[in-house]
Amino acid sequence: MIPSEPPRAAGAVTRTVSGQSMAGRAGYDERFLGVPVPLPIPAGPAVETVVLPYTHFTVVLRPDRRMAAATAVCIDGERLLEQVPRECDWRPDPRLGKDRQTGEEVYRNNSLDKGHLVRRPAPVWGEAAEAYQADADTFHYTNAAPQADVCNRSRQVWQGLEDYLLAHAARPGRKLAVLTGPVLHDSDPPYRGVQVPLRFWKVAAFLRDGKLAATAYVLDQSPDLIWDAERALAGATPGAPPPLGAFRTFQVPVTDVAELTSLNLGPLPAADLMPVVRVPEDRWKRLASHDDIVLERH
Template sequence: MIPADSPRTVGAAAGTTTSRPPLADRAGYDEHFLGVRVPLPVPTRPQVETVVLPYTHFTVVLRPDRRMAVAAAVCVDGRRLMDQVPRESSWQFDPRVDKAHQTGHDVYRDNSLEKGHLVRRLDPVWGAAAEADQANEDTFHYTNAAPQADVFNQAKKVWQELENHLLDHAADVDRRLAVLTGPVLHDSDPPYRGVQVPLRFWKVAAFLQGGSLASTAYVLDQSPDLTRDAERALAGAQAGAPPPLGAFRTFQVPVRDVAELTSLDLGPLPAVDLMPVVRAPAERWKRLASHDDIVLRRD
């Protein structure tokens, strides 16, 4: 992993001064936020180059070759969340990374793609007012986004509200979560305007249950539905158009499946998964129609 830019020296040889680069004061994701270490997810393959970018209450692990994050991790303090922070920020490049290694506005311009927040805008928005405002601003860096279809359906609604639901089932005392998330970056992802559009996204939530670490995992799938739109999906997108994407489908999946899909080290989380692992492929991924379908207790 490559850290973000370190402080740089500016000025003439005589009387030089040291200035702090932009975002240098950001502490990022706290691995000990839950009182039990939940490490930042990193690729298990040493040849995969990443850049670690700390923000306010969250950290992005960027893959420069794919121009987007391989993972992001955020600390969510449910008792201190501020839900009145207005959405007035605009998307911006992270100055610590070359713009050529970020998926900027040109990819989203004049098409059906939207900038999908990886770390939800409101997840890190807690603490003192200035701290919460800064966290809100930080989520609007292009490094914290990935192209998603603009289709809104119940499956996407379930995905967007997962953290709210999980906070209600986290530790009764502090209602804290560590949420790891990102796109599934696959070599076969369809190319578009200089990037490859991911077809799946993953999320792993860690929290305390009964005083012990617990986890659950989810996958959001925007792959084209071959049973309904096979001709368009197999033919590919028209010249200059985004790749054909399907309606979102949300699944609860074994944490170990996310680790295998992404080739990420998820530390202790596969071992404390609340979803029982079954062998039948049809039952291994549980499709979620609503929050009531989520498994949050071991049998």
């Protein structure tokens, strides 16, 4: 690994790495929208992160958790290519040691999906060569996190958020900057050398009347019963992943994502379109469909 960037937050160690086989990846463009939307970086206690640029997106990886703390992708809705063949060959990033990222051993012979953090179609835009490269880049294990393989309507809402916002919010121009990642909590259940995150977050940024606007979301796969070692020993199938619950998708205040993740989200909390709700039980809005999304301040 070749350090090429100084630390970007007090107390945090953030490095950008390069490798010959991944040369030329420019990564996420912080000025893609015309106004700065910085790469999310840890804002709290010192924690090592490694910045991995890909085609149209960047992964901020936490080696201690062997997965991303955050990802950031530029989506040009006017230049998306829909006919790019889907790449299916998941691979480790050659710029990192295998002990610093997840691999097939986490997902083999179990009920866990390799959940794309940057959705495969999101960075697949531009000229054919860069679109094909972007598609392949999304299939690095650094862009995956374990998710339950059950599919329900709430997960479909989560997977279609970018498409909905491109159609209904990011006009004119149809450009989005989307930040996504798992909520990495110390209590996440361990499995095969990693801790399985129970929540995922997403913040979408776009221009509204020439000004920065943002909305935030949380996908929750927490189990109905909390996983613990005693339950594992008493009743779980040996070698089985921790039990995960049904997916639930919420629209949440951007400030809540910043607090959950200890990431610096720059100007996005101030640009949040979700109205401030002081009653705790109404603060997170559960989404049954995209029509439930709040895109206007009241």
